[in-house]
Amino acid sequence: MRPAWDERHLKQTYWNAHLETMARERLDAMHLRRLQVLTRYALEHSPFYQDKFRAAGIELGDLRTLDDFKRLPLTDKDEFLDFQDQQPHYGQTGALPEDYLAMHCETSGTTGQRLRIPLTLYDTERYGESWVYGWWAMGIRPHDSFYFAFNWGLFAGFWSAYWGVRRLGAKLYSGGGQDSAGHIRQILRLQPSVLISTPTYALHLANEARKMGVDLSASSVRFTYHAGEPGPCALPAVRDRLDREWGATSGELLGVAELDALAPGCPTRTGVHMNETNVFSWSRDPATGAEVADGEVGENIVTSFVNTAQPLINYRTHDLVRRRSQCACGRTWGFLDGVVLGRTDFMLTVRGTNVYPSAVEALLGQVAGVSSYYRMLLTRDESGLDQMTVEFEPVPGSGDAEGLAGEVTARLREAIGVRIDARSVPEGSLPRPELKTQRVVDQRPREVRRALEARA
């Protein structure tokens, strides 16, 4: 019988060295060809793009360079939501007959209405493969076995992990809908080598295991891999905690549900790489609309080649990223240093200083006594100034909670340069969701948020 895999493949550093290390000039030439074809496809199949491009006076022949393409009108989630609302399921934004569709997913709705996401089978195949690039680079191979610690529902993020496991050819244990103790007992019984969950939930499982007298660092799990929230490639403190609690190597993927699992983790674990097989992306200054230079912070604007059922062209992710063209790992794909630094829709300026939630989170992880349960509240005071307050649960038994809050406030001021008040809250008072944890709670008046959004 022919072995499932040949050793010469298993020993390779990359899942697809041909594309992952392709020279920038060749990658850009491929992107340009694919963007021209995709734009033609959208114009032929999507009423949404027919109207949008006609209104902007766009002709296919105008798209001769990547810069031409970046000047196409941007698209945004709100437009898609409006059309879907007027004409369910997909309104004018769908590009294929129902016969082609294999899956209907939805966004998690953390910012309000759920966006509907139609996918063909082929879309799901390539969506899932984004995970594989990250897993392979970390050393995960088809002989590994995955444990999924979540309920699937309509949530695209973790369905895509399933598509990824199938693409990799590995074995899957679906944990399904259980409480934390149930997941822990199953992990011990089934002995998977890879855990997939949000980072917060992985840390929560470790806490619960400790209460049960179980040391998960001695379990079969050798890798933990995460999405849905800032994780080990964004926050060194989260990386250290995950590695320590699970006795494993943690990794992270950045996804945008309606687009793709678009940026698998870098093995340096200091950021993620845009999957340039599936997407073309660039960074835009939210204030001026101009493209920002390599290494500068800008909004990640993405075009997906793998959402053929609902094309997304020059799509605003609202994620603020620091893109770099070089990385020590050897991949030539755009590197997002620190993953996502903030959101254009949570932009916060405190006394003239841009405050990125990721910087606050990074510091919280360094303060002994602060647990992984915390959140940032955004408010606006009577004089019209934005404020951020951090609420956190102390590690049980860590002593003087008020003193700890004072220490956090002082360290935030020292690191970020503005006053951000911290207060401790009782153990168990903050939410512990299995899916996304809402770290930033924007309590500013709705009209303020809308104005910021329009400005961005």
Added chain:
Amino acid sequence: MSGDQFTSTLERMREQVAALRDQNAYPAIERCLQMVDMNLHLALWELGEVDEPLPELDGNRSDG
């Protein structure tokens, strides 16, 4: 085998699959062949050798 030969072999395989689809009578076999074509397209996509985002778009049905 050179890269070009590898690519052209994949392209020829797609043509052969298209011809088989035209001749095939059974839904079960049609679905198998659809999967074969999708994966051949994916192989070409991952080599950067095809730009149409869907296999169905590049008219790979044979004339037979």
